[in-house]
Amino acid sequence: MTQSDRVIAIIPARGGSKGLPGKNVRMIGGKPLIAHSVEHALQAGVCDRVLVTTDDAAIKAAAVAAGAWVPFMRDGSLAEDLTPTEPVLKDALARAESLDGPFDIVVFLQPTDIFRRPEWIKDAVTRLRSKPELDSVFVANKTHKNFWYQKSDQSWARVYDWMAIYGPRQTRTPLFREDTGLASALRAALIRAGRRTGDHAEVIEIDDTASGIDIHTAFDFHLAETALAWIEKNGWD
Secondary structure, three states, rough: OOOOOOEEEEEOOOOOOOOOOOHHEEEOOEEEEHHHHHHHHHHHHOOEEEEEOOOOOHHHHHHHHHEEEEOOOHHHOOOOOOOOHHHHHHEEEEEHHHHOOOOOOEEEEEOOOOOOOHHHHHHHHHHHHHHOOOOOEEEEEEEOOEEEEOOOOOOEEOOHHHHHHOHHHHHOOEEEEOOOOOOOOEEHHHOOOOOHEEEEEEEEOOOOOOOHHOOOHHHHHHHHHHHHHHHHHHHHO
């Protein structure tokens, strides 16, 4: 791959939120929620296009004002409560390419995740460009917690047997929570196939409490406002 490969950031933002109506245009940190992700993509400096796919005129206006490209409106059939992300990305990429030519890399960002650093986006794209064997690169949050799952017989079991051995968190093997909505870069071919991470991925490790705030409810929004105010006053670290 070469540095000339074209990159498009796709930010899906529908208007029909039930948990927090109108969340994508709610003001937070002095700007609409959607504007944060648009600005992060622009600030990363690696995206040839920053596309917002939406079915809502108010979201479109806010996204355009923040610097996004919004050349079409998403069909309502792809903006329902249970619509998966993959067909939305596939549709957006196909329509974008019909207007602006092919893209090689897709950056996926969720507008409800605003506690991202633009350098994560740049890092994801850079790693994907430099390693042809990878399908995707994404952010993942480190955790030392134990995880359980419910088996088909309704009994409970640890995800890994070694989780039965307790000790200081510093000595435990960490797990990593996939956070593609914070920052991820993937081959456009993967999106065209209706997939998101592929079989060959690399993780950008983070250990960050604020980035775990995903805004879907009024309480989430309150947490985000509080965290954003603290970061603006004290810095991220």
